[in-house]
Amino acid sequence: MSDAVGSLYGAPVGQRIRTRHLQQLKDRGEKWAMLTSYDQYTARLFDEAGIPVLLVGDSAANNVFGYETTLPVTTDELIPMARAVVRATSRALVVGDLAFGSYEEGPAQAIRTSVRFMKEAQVHAVKLEGARPLLIEAIVSTGIPVMAHIGFTPQSEHQIGGYRVQGRGEDAKHLIEAAHSCQEAGAFAIVLEMVPAAVAAQITSELGIPTIGIGAGPDCDAQVLVWQDMAGLRVGGGPVPRFVKKYADLATTLSDAAKTYAAEVRDGVFPTQDHSF
Numbered sequence: 664m665s666d667a668v669g670s671l672y673g674a675p676v677g678q679r680i681r682t683r684h685l686q687q688l689k690d691r692g693e694k695w696a697m698l699t700s701y702d703q704y705t706a707r708l709f710d711e712a713g714i715p716v717l718l719v720g721d722s723a724a725n726n727v728f729g730y731e732t733t734l735p736v737t738t739d740e741l742i743p744m745a746r747a748v749v750r751a752t753s754r755a756l757v758v759g760d761l762a763f764g765s766y767e768e769g770p771a772q773a774i775r776t777s778v779r780f781m782k783e784a785q786v787h788a789v790k791l792e793g794a795r796p797l798l799i800e801a802i803v804s805t806g807i808p809v810m811a812h813i814g815f816t817p818q819s820e821h822q823i824g825g826y827r828v829q830g831r832g833e834d835a836k837h838l839i840e841a842a843h844s845c846q847e848a849g850a851f852a853i854v855l856e857m858v859p860a861a862v863a864a865q866i867t868s869e870l871g872i873p874t875i876g877i878g879a880g881p882d883c884d885a886q887v888l889v890w891q892d893m894a895g896l897r898v899g900g901g902p903v904p905r906f907v908k909k910y911a912d913l914a915t916t917l918s919d920a921a922k923t924y925a926a927e928v929r930d931g932v933f934p935t936q937d938h939s940f
């Protein structure tokens with residue numbers, strides 16, 4: 664990822680990852696990881712860890728605000744988070760997620776919301792759910808890179824009937840067509856969520872743009888996880904999906920830290936002279 668002269672995934676030292684670098688990775692067959700981020704500390708840590716793409720996802724709804732679904736979160740809630748993530752990073756390409764209800768009315772609304780993300784948060788791209796070539800084309804025509812997202816799309820969970828794998832059996836053909844329609848409309852990358860591994864592999868081999876899998880098997884060009892899932896911070900909110908791998912146990916670490924702090928205050932162990940003026 665990072666070579667001896669400090670270039671990151673092809674982006675020279677001190678420069679941000681661009682969509683063209685992601686395209687070059689696809690062309691060279693090199694895989695990469697994307698994470699969500701909603702605040703300055705995780706953004707800085709992930710940026711310094713060399714994660715090339717950070718998504719300020721509408722998953723902030725469940726993972727920050729405590730809503731049951733992604734539907735209630737608004738553009739006004741996401742933009743300040745996206746601004747913080749951009750300000751805390753110097754290398755990552757930051758993608759702002761268009762909230763449910765902020766783009767579906769048509770190209771004018773989709774452009775308006777995307778422009779808000781670009782101006783108010785200074786993100787480098789936006790993402791929207793569903794195969795919506797007209798909206799993708801409209802946003803791209805204004806000069807804003809668009810990441811598409813198909814398969815299971817959480818904003819449609821009530822229509823889909825819960826968290827269900829998409830593109831099985833006969834539906835595979837429709838999903839593959841949908842992926843092509845997003846590419847033809849100008850998307851620079853596409854998220855495939857909860858899609859059979861074989862279907863995701865076929866889409867990845869047919870498309871020229873990078874595919875980013877979440878529950879879509881090992882053959883996608885990239886992978887994405889919600890950071891709290893990846894780092895084991897999820898508490899409550901139902902079972903962790905099967906596609907998640909936990910790389911840390913932050914829930915236990917934080918809980919232990921809080922208990923130790925409380926006990927030390929109770930017992931008069933903290934603060935000491937060292938913490939006093």
Ligand code: KIV
Pocket residue numbers: 699718719720721722723760812854877887888889
């Ligand atoms: O909002 C989000 O976190 C997402 C990813 C799961 C792709 O859309």
